[in-house]
Amino acid sequence: MKIIAANWKMNNSFDECDAWLDGFFSGYTKNIDKLKDVEMILCPPHILLDYIDSELMEDSMKHLDSLMTQQNKSIEDFSEEELNEIVLGSRPIRIGGQDCHSGESGSYTGSVSADMLSKVGCEYVILGHSDRRDGCFENSDVVAKKISAALAKKLTPIICVGESKAVREKKEHLAFIEKQIEETLANNSGFESLVIAYEPIWAIGTGLVPTIEEIQEVANLVKKLFETKYANIANKHYLLYGGSVKESNAKSILDINGVDGLLVGGASLNVDEFLNICQN
Ligand code: PGA
Numbered sequence: 001m002k003i004i005a006a007n008w009k010m011n012n013s014f015d016e017c018d019a020w021l022d023g024f025f026s027g028y029t030k031n032i033d034k035l036k037d038v039e040m041i042l043c044p045p046h047i048l049l050d051y052i053d054s055e056l057m058e059d060s061m062k063h064l065d066s067l068m069t070q071q072n073k074s075i076e077d078f079s080e081e082e083l084n085e086i087v088l089g090s091r092p093i094r095i096g097g098q099d100c101h102s103g104e105s106g107s108y109t110g111s112v113s114a115d116m117l118s119k120v121g122c123e124y125v126i127l128g129h130s131d132r133r134d135g136c137f138e139n140s141d142v143v144a145k146k147i148s149a150a151l152a153k154k155l156t157p158i159i160c161v162g163e164s165k166a167v168r169e170k171k172e173h174l175a176f177i178e179k180q181i182e183e184t185l186a187n188n189s190g191f192e193s194l195v196i197a198y199e200p201i202w203a204i205g206t207g208l209v210p211t212i213e214e215i216q217e218v219a220n221l222v223k224k225l226f227e228t229k230y231a232n233i234a235n236k237h238y239l240l241y242g243g244s245v246k247e248s249n250a251k252s253i254l255d256i257n258g259v260d261g262l263l264v265g266g267a268s269l270n271v272d273e274f275l276n277i278c279q280n
Contacts, residue, residue, distance in 0.1 A: 002254060003195065003238055003261030004278045005041040005158060006268030007098065007126060017048050021055055023271035028092045034279045039261070040093040041124050041158075046112050049095060053121030056091050063090040088123075096124030096158065099132055102145035114146075114153040125150050126263075128160045128184055130201045140183030147188045158195045158240065158263065159184055165202040173200075174221050181225060185233070194234035196222055197263040203243025205266060212256060215241055219258030247273050251280040 012020065028035055044052060064086055068074060078086070101111035117125055127150065128143035143159070150157045161180040163173040181196060198218050203209055219239055226237040241253050242263030253259060268274045 001037060001039055001260075003039045003041065003240060004274075005043060005096065005124070005126075005197075005240065005261070005263045006274055007129070007242070007263055007265045008042075008044045008269060009098065009131065009265060010045055011269055012044060012048065014048065014051070017044060017052065020269075020271045021052065024093065024275070025059065027271065027275040031275065031279060035092070035275070038278050040278055041096050042093050043096040043098050043124070043126055046097060046117075049097065049117070049120045049122065052095055056093070056095070056121065057087070059092070060087040060090045063087075094123045095121055096126060096155075097122050098126050098129070100125050100127070100146055100150060100155075102142065102149045104149070114149040114155055118153040118155055122155060124195075125155045125157055126160065126197075127157045128180075130160065130162060130199060130204060133160075134201070140180055140186075143184045144186050144188060147184060151188065151190055154192075156191070156193050156195060158197050160197045160199050160242070160263070162199040162201055162204075162243070168200065168202065174217070177218060178221060178225065181222070182229075185230065189233040191234035193236040193238060194226070194230060195238045195240065197240040197242050198222065199242040199263060205244070207244050209244045209249055209253075212252060215253060215259065216256050219256055223258045245277065247276045247280075250277040254280055 042052065067086065097112065097117040100114045100117055101108050104113055104115065114125065127146045128138065132138045147157045147159065161177050163176045167173055167176045177198070200210055222239045230237065238260040239258055240261040240263045241259050242265065245253065245262045245264045246267045250262060253262065262277065264274065264277060267277065
């Protein structure tokens with residue numbers, strides 16, 4: 001399975017979100033054969049999550065209605081578990097937060113908790129993005145605590161790691177990435193899926209993309225870590241690549257051995273481009 005996550009960052013108004021969803025539902029219906037096996041994840045600004053969740057719920061209810069008609073059943077014929085499975089399982093796209101706080105509740109002005117995300121239908125949360133590591137001074141210790149909070153609420157964290165240009169120029173990127181992974185995973189276990197996103201900082205939003213060989217080198221490192229150090233802490237392991245992914249380069253990146261998906265920023269704002277990336 002490939003995972004393609006859209007990170008809208010601080011973009012898209014309510015109206016733009018609505019237009020994106022309309023485009024998504026119609027594009028998905030037309031290309032369902034190519035898209036049904038891709039785990040697509042939408043990470044919008046937090047303020048849009050509840051609305052998107054209710055739109056997805058409405059779509060799933062149509063699916064449930066047609067299932068009941070086909071099988072000549074009424075809602076009482078399904079257990080709560082079955083209903084949950086049908087309603088959540090039929091979502092064409094999952095939703096996730098772009099960050100969460102490590103605390104459960106309290107005096108954390110401007111933050112949202114993992115529980116709040118989970119209550120508006122999130123199944124994922126991006127943690128440790130360089131926008132937050134650099135812009136909000138979050139070190140790996142903070143990210144590790146956020147991962148624990150997410151796991152406690154059954155959210156799958158998408159854990160971002162990646163080096164700066166200076167670190168790469170010194171050829172210290174592999175040791176840097178390994179240390180970031182080690183520190184953020186410290187004391188964390190019990191992952192259903194362990195999802196790491198390799199996002200070199202110098203490639204984010206710049207149009208610069210590492211060569212296939214450079215991504216392959218990191219994919220080899222992460223694969224080795226998954227197999228040796230982290231084989232026991234998760235049932236499934238995925239490595240995503242992020243940084244200036246576009247329709248034109250998505251396929252060659254996805255073809256790299258050990259790359260299981262993409263984290264797409266700018267290009268995900270255009271729903272057609274996002275769907276074309278997913279069809280790759
Ligand atoms: P970009 O962003 O695709 O716009 O480079 C990726 C990210 O920051 O997740």
